[in-house]
Structures are given as structure tokens and as C-alpha cells.
Amino acid sequence: MTTRRVKGIGELPRDIPPARDLWPKIAEAIQADLSMKAVPDTRRRTGWWPAVGLAASVALVAVGVFIGKNFKPDEAQTLAGTQTLAPAADGGDSGMVKASLREAAYQKQRDQLWKEVQVKLNSMPPAEREKVGKSLATLKKSIQEIHDALGHDPANALLQELLVTTSQEEMRVLTTVRDSGRQEL
Amino acid sequence: MKPDTVVNFDVALIERAQKGDAKAFERLYREHVGRVHGLCLRMTRNPDTAADCVQDAFIKAWKALPRFEARASFSTWLHRIAVNTVLEKRRGPAKAEIPVEDPGEYEEPTMVFDTPVEEEELEAAIESLPQGARDALVLCGLYGYEHQEAASMLGIAVGTCKAQLHRARGLLKDRLERGVR
Numbered sequence: 001m002t003t004r005r006v007k008g009i010g011e012l013p014r015d016i017p018p019a020r021d022l023w024p025k026i027a028e029a030i031q032a033d034l035s036m037k038a039v040p041d042t043r044r045r046t047g048w049w050p051a052v053g054l055a056a057s058v059a060l061v062a063v064g065v066f067i068g069k070n071f072k073p074d075e076a077q078t079l080a081g082t083q084t085l086a087p088a089a090d091g092g093d094s095g096m097v098k099a100s101l102r103e104a105a106y107q108k109q110r111d112q113l114w115k116e117v118q119v120k121l122n123s124m125p126p127a128e129r130e131k132v133g134k135s136l137a138t139l140k141k142s143i144q145e146i147h148d149a150l151g152h153d154p155a156n157a158l159l160q161e162l163l164v165t166t167s168q169e170e171m172r173v174l175t176t177v178r179d180s181g182r183q184e185l
Numbered sequence: 186m187k188p189d190t191v192v193n194f195d196v197a198l199i200e201r202a203q204k205g206d207a208k209a210f211e212r213l214y215r216e217h218v219g220r221v222h223g224l225c226l227r228m229t230r231n232p233d234t235a236a237d238c239v240q241d242a243f244i245k246a247w248k249a250l251p252r253f254e255a256r257a258s259f260s261t262w263l264h265r266i267a268v269n270t271v272l273e274k275r276r277g278p279a280k281a282e283i284p285v286e287d288p289g290e291y292e293e294p295t296m297v298f299d300t301p302v303e304e305e306e307l308e309a310a311i312e313s314l315p316q317g318a319r320d321a322l323v324l325c326g327l328y329g330y331e332h333q334e335a336a337s338m339l340g341i342a343v344g345t346c347k348a349q350l351h352r353a354r355g356l357l358k359d360r361l362e363r364g365v366r
Contacts, residue, residue: 005301007325009311009357011305015219016226022240023214030207037205053334 106167113174114140120178132177137171197257203250214243217260220328221267227323228271230312238274242267254342264328268338275316296326296354302361310360318353321346326353 006012117136121129146163195216201209221242245266253262303307310326311319323333325346336346 003303005297006304006307007301008294008297009307010329012307014223014328016223017219018222018233018236018239020236022218022222022236022243023211023242026214026247027207027211029240030210030247033248034205034207056207077246110233129365 005054042059045107053154106171112176113171116178117174120180135171139166139173143167196255199250199253199255199259202247203253210247210298215257217263218243220260221263224264224323224328225271226269226329227311228268228320229274230328232259234274238270242270261330261334265338268324296357298361306361309363310357313360314353314356315343317341317349319358321349322357324352333358 121133122137124132143163143166146159146166150159150163195213198209200215200345202213218239222235222239225242226232229235229238230330243265246295247264249266253259303360311322314322320339321335324330324338325332330338332346332350336343
């Protein structure tokens with residue numbers, strides 16, 4: 001069988017249709033892409049939760065280093081767990097009321113602790129103050145971001161757990177920082 | 186060069202596809218698939234690999250479409266993605282196989298034979314060329330890209346592209362005279 005004769009490379013056909021239709025696989029990928037884009041923002045943003053958690057962890061570790069320098073292990077332990085944010089076990093309306101009261105009490109204590117910690121920070125050497133202050137700010141920001149995210153996706157169990165854990169840690173850290181100088185007095 | 190009407194038609198389809206219209210993108214695919222497939226087939230020398238590259242290239246194009254600027258050539262943009270996809274399949278860009286000589290003497294990308302040759306014979310001769318030389322010949326000699334553009338697509342220096350094309354022309358002439366392979 002002979003084919004067409006050509007006088008140069010430029011005469012070769014540029015278009016060579018594929019032997020089979022390649023569109024179905026491309027269409028499948030496009031549909032997947034479109035479906036992903038159609039998912040509400042709050043769900044797609046879950047990608048940054050690990051980042052928030054990581055930021056909180058880094059802040060906790062940084063503050064932990066400071067605590068480790070200033071506290072004996074048994075003292076740190078007694079300070080831990082001064083607050084719990086576990087949800088009401090009895091459920092129902094009375095559970096909700098109790099939870100609200102607990103939330104108000106927690107918020108009050110938290111605000112008070114932040115005030116006391118601020119005073120404590122002012123008495124620290126500049127380098128230490130900057131380091132601890134920065135870590136606490138990151139921690140506070142992380143909690144705020146988790147709160148915001150829960151506003152968009154209130155039923156997200158992972159976020160709820162992250163909020164409880166991070167808030168408990170925040171209280172523990174704040175208490176520890178506040179009391180860090182007492183043994184030296 | 187495509188007629189203006191086709192280019193304008195493309196622009197309207199691109200704008201629709203950029204807004205997420207898959208039907209518009211399918212029409213772009215139907216219009217361009219032959220050329221993209223021809224390019225991939227000649228670069229890979231394998232119909233299955235070429236088909237994979239075409240599919241990957243169009244999927245990448247769909248995802249990158251929002252960043253495509255309408256004033257650029259859609260066809261060139263698509264070919265660039267296709268060439269990249271072929272190079273990725275090869276795992277790493279084509280390496281220069283010969284030292285670069287003075288590129289000035291290798292400017293002419295077209296190749297005309299004294300005696301006409303059979304299309305099939307010519308395709309077989311191109312297929313038998315070493316990878317680097319074949320890439321340069323396909324992009325510059327067949328698809329009409331300037332050395333600058335082809336070199337950029339292939340991730341090589343312009344001088345290397347010119348040298349590879351010069352080498353490809355020599356090898357091709359030799360193989361056609363002796364009979365391919």
C-alpha cells in the first residue's frame with residue numbers, strides 16, 4: 001500500500017485524530033472538579049484545620065518550654081485541669097441551661113486570667129515576654145478561628161473536640177503562666 | 186494560521202469554559218484534539234501513551250483555564266501543556282544530546298526534499314530519530330514554532346534547539362536516502 005507523497009515535513013498532517021474518543025475520561029475529571037467546587041466553602045476549608053491545630057500546638061509547646069523552665073512537674077500538674085468544658089451529660093433543656101451557665105463562668109474566668117497573665121507578662125524580661133506573649137497570642141487566635149469555623153459548621157465533631165481540647169490547654173497554660181513567679185516570691 | 190472567525194469562535198468558547206461551562210470546553214476539545222494528539226503521538230511514538238498525554242493535557246488545561254489570558258493563543262497554550270505532559274511522562278526534560286555549536290547557521294526550520302517521499306516513509310523516519318532531535322523537528326519543522334518558543338516548551342536553550350533541529354535534518358536526510366531503519 002502506498003501513501004501520499006510529500007515534498008517536505010510541512011506537508012505532513014498536523015491533525016491526527018485519536019483512534020478512540022478520549023473525551024469521556026476528561027469529562028469525568030471535569031465533573032469531579034465541578035463537584036468539588038460545588039461543595040460549600042465551609043467544607044472545603046477543612047484543609048486548614050490541621051494548620052489551626054498545628055498553630056495551637058506550636059504555641060502550647062512554646063509556652064510549655066517556658067513553664068518547664070519555671071515549674072516543677074508536680075506543681076504544673078496541680079494547676080492543670082482547673083477548668084473543664086465537657087458537654088452536659090444529662091442533655092435536654094436543663095443541660096443547655098447548665099452549659100450556658102458553665103460557658104459564662106468559663107468566659108469570666110478566662111477573661112480574668114488573661115488580665116492577670118498580662119500583668120505577669122509585663123514583669124517578665126523583654127525576650128521572655130515577647131516569646132511567651134507571641135505564643136499566647138497564637139493560641140488565642142487559634143481558638144478564635146476554631147470558634148469562627150464552628151459558626152459556619154456547628155455540627156463538626158472534629159472542630160468541637162479541637163475547641164474543647166485547645167480551650168482546656170489555654171486555661172491550663174494561662175494559670176501556669178500567671179502563677180509562674182509565685183514560687184520565687 | 187487559523188482564520189479570524191475560528192479564533193473569535195475560540196475566544197467565546199474559552200470565556201464560557203472559564204466560567205465552568207463543560208460543554209464549551211468539550212467543543213474546544215473537539216476542535217483541538219487532533220492537533221494535540223498529533224503532537225503527542227509524534228513525541229511519544231506510542232499511541233497509548235499519546236492518548237494518556239492528551240487526556241492529561243486537557244484535564245490540566247481545564248483546571249488552568251481560569252488563569253488563561255484571552256489575548257494569548259489558546260492553541261499554543263494547549264500545546265505547551267501537552268509538551269509538558271509528555272516531558273513529565275518521560276520523567277524529566279529532554280537532555281541535550283549534542284554540544285551546542287554556533288546556532289546562527291541553523292535558523293531555517295523548514296525542510297523541503299528534492300524528490301517527494303511517501304508520507305508513511307517520512308513519518309517512520311521521524312519516528313526513528315533520537316528523542317531530542319525529534320522533539321525539535323516536530324515542534325519547529327512540523328508545527329511551525331519558532332526556536333524560542335519550542336526551546337521554552339522543551340525546557341532547553343534556544344541554541345540547543347537549533348542544534349537539535351540541524352541534527353534532525355541531517356539524520357532524516359540520511360535515513361530517507363538509505364531507507365528508514
